Amino acid sequence: MKITIIGANSYIARNFIWYVQNNIDSDTEMKLYDFQEKHVDGLPDYERVDYSDKDSIRKIDFNSDMIYIFAGKTGSVQGFEQYETFVEINELILLKIIEAYRLNNGTGRLIFPSTRLVYKGRDGLLKEDAEKEFKTIYAINKYSCENYLWMYNNMYGIPYTVFRICLPYGTLVPEASSYGTAEFFMKKATAGENITLYGDGKQRRTITYMEDLCEALYKGGSSKETLNGIYNIGGEDYSLYEMAELIAKKYNVNVELIEWPREARLTESGSTVFDSSKLDEITGLKYSHKFKDWIS
Numbered sequence: 542m543k544i545t546i547i548g549a550n551s552y553i554a555r556n557f558i559w560y561v562q563n564n565i566d567s568d569t570e571m572k573l574y575d576f577q578e579k580h581v582d583g584l585p586d587y588e589r590v591d592y593s594d595k596d597s598i599r600k601i602d603f604n605s606d607m608i609y610i611f612a613g614k615t616g617s618v619q620g621f622e623q624y625e626t627f628v629e630i631n632e633l634i635l636l637k638i639i640e641a642y643r644l645n646n647g648t649g650r651l652i653f654p655s656t657r658l659v660y661k662g663r664d665g666l667l668k669e670d671a672e673k674e675f676k677t678i679y680a681i682n683k684y685s686c687e688n689y690l691w692m693y694n695n696m697y698g699i700p701y702t703v704f705r706i707c708l709p710y711g712t713l714v715p716e717a718s719s720y721g722t723a724e725f726f727m728k729k730a731t732a733g734e735n736i737t738l739y740g741d742g743k744q745r746r747t748i749t750y751m752e753d754l755c756e757a758l759y760k761g762g763s764s765k766e767t768l769n770g771i772y773n774i775g776g777e778d779y780s781l782y783e784m785a786e787l788i789a790k791k792y793n794v795n796v797e798l799i800e801w802p803r804e805a806r807l808t809e810s811g812s813t814v815f816d817s818s819k820l821d822e823i824t825g826l827k828y829s830h831k832f833k834d835w836i837s
Contacts (some may be wrong), residue, residue: 544572544606545574545603547575551611553751553755554609555582555714576590588600598641604647606649610638632685635653656706659684660672661810691769702767704772730788737798738781742796744781744809745813747776747817748776748777753826764824766823776828782796
């Protein structure tokens with residue numbers, strides 16, 4: 542088996558590479574690409590790609606079994622301030638990749654990680670066809686990319702799979718720490734500082750340990766049954782306050798509830814808890830890692 546990874550220096554990509562190296566057949570070949578000169582973990586089979594150059598993108602190996610596209614830029618309020626950059630990195634680069642795939646007569650499946658932020662937050666479980674709402678440039682970037690993949694499949698038959706990710710935490714690569722919610726709480730607590738939360742912290746999330754997330758991306762991406770579909774990746778259901786409280790108790794600090802800043806309040810999605818049964822029934826995923834164990 543051969544796997545192409547675009548955006549190989551990103552947080553999730555680095556963890557995914559580790560997962561494949563340590564859990565999948567040793568004969569699996571990986572081709573790694575990103576815009577930096579070298580891979581941050583010093584891995585071989587890495588090649589620099591200039592995402593602004595269509596010819597450079599055509600150097601990517603599109604004949605792998607699976608082609609994971611991790612290249613992107615995250616952010617909430619920043620997207621309004623840097624809208625051109627967000628559209629360039631999160632949408633135009635994907636379109637250039639798809640077009641290069643088409644021109645190179647690629648054969649692999651394009652696999653795209655999307656986000657919880659495409660959903661309109663509400664109480665209860667969210668299936669893939671739940672109501673959509675976009676409060677940030679990043680959210681609409683991701684949803685646009687989902688639709689670009691569908692359109693190119695419809696027009697040219699290019700195969701794809703989209704996986705929506707809610708809130709990942711943890712790392713398999715010590716140097717590849719996340720800037721996510723759980724890590725923010727942990728950083729504050731381990732420094733002896735109280736954890737601050739906007740509002741009452743009752744918003745709920747599906748949280749997924751990184752190894753479970755990588756397993757879902759691999760098993761889902763390699764299954765014939767997920768071809769040309771969109772799938773939620775599951776995990777555990779926690780409120781932000783419950784997460785903060787568990788970490789605070791472990792490190793003997795407190796949780797402080799503070800008033801919402803205007804911009805954060807206007808871009809807050811509300812509760813997003815995934816129904817991942819569609820993917821789980823295909824792959825048999827169990828999401829065996831527990832948040833309480835990660836804390837301890």
